[in-house]
Amino acid sequence: MALQYRQIDGASLHYLPASDRHPADTYFHFSFANYYNPENINFGVLRVLNDDGVVPHGGFDKHPHRNMEIVSYVVSGKLTHWDSATDVEDTLERGHVQTVSAGAGVWHSELNKHDEACRxxxxWILPPANGLPVRYENHKFDASDRLNKLLHIVGNPASREDAPLHLNQDVNFYVSEMTDLAARVSFSLKAGRQAYINNFEGAVDIDGVATLHERDALEIIGPAELTFSLADKSAHFIIIEMAETREQH
Structure with missing residues (x-):
């Protein structure tokens, strides 16, 4: 699918309905595994966004990564992580986040060791350089941290004071879970920046220019002032903000 941007008040937007994503046990937002689309490889430094379902007592056993910044956000169920850098198992639940800077090379696993499904x-974020030191961190956010407001979950080295987790790349992650029909969540996208917005539960309206239902996404190039409000009983979405790149996909 070729990119077709439209201009609204100086911002460029590209709406991506869930039906355009590769449907399988995993919803691939970009080319990955058995889904290949040369026109949908990446959005700036955002290389992979997989909406993964993991069956009880299944998952991704020990495997290597190198030269990639990896973020996992648990939507439901429980996910048990292990990595060779720490040699420690840790179980994450809804709203918990882990980051792995694979850099020079690391082995890790992500398993559902429980009786209920996990999502x-x-x-994956492209790193600013190869061979960077390996680093693993996680943060177990409370639901109240993101309820009807925007929560900065992952930052870059320059914004380490604003978010508990960070990557080596110039990228910021925000999430919000909205349940109040009267609530409004605002986000400012500066000139020279771009963002990928994925709504993965419920439905959210963005300034009346796009309504994102479950697994819908929006690519936007700033500048833009965005206001989010509910388009259903609830919504749960993530914003991945980064420097604008001249070549898209």
Whole structure:
């Protein structure tokens, strides 16, 4: 699918309905595994966004990564992580986040060791350089941290004071879970920046220019002032903000 941007008040927007994503046990937002689309490889430094379903007592056993920044956001169920850098197992639940800077090379696993299904977002960010030191961190956010407001979950080295987790790349992650029909969540996208917005539960309206239902996404190039409000009983979405790149996909 070729990109077709439209201009609204100086911002460029590209709406991506869930039906355009590769449907399988995993919803691939970009080319990955058995889904290949040369026109949908990446959006700036965002290389992978997989909406993964993990069956009980299943998952991704030990496997290597190198030269990639990886973020996992648990949507439901429980996900048990292990990595060779720490050699420690840790179990994450809804709204918890882990980051892995794979850099020079690391082995890790992500398993559902429980009786209920697990769903999580697996997100890969291209690093600013190869061979960077390996680093693993996680943060177990409370639901109240993101309820009807925007929560900065992952930052870059320059914004380490604003978010508990950070990557080496110039990228910022925000999430919100909205349940109040009267609530409004605002986000400012500066000139020279771009963002990928994925709504993965419920439905959210963005300034009346796009309504995102479950697994819908929006690519936007700033500048833009965005206001989010409910288009259903609830919504749960993530914003991945980064420097604008001249070549898209």
């Amino acid at each position: 999580f977002l697996q997100i």
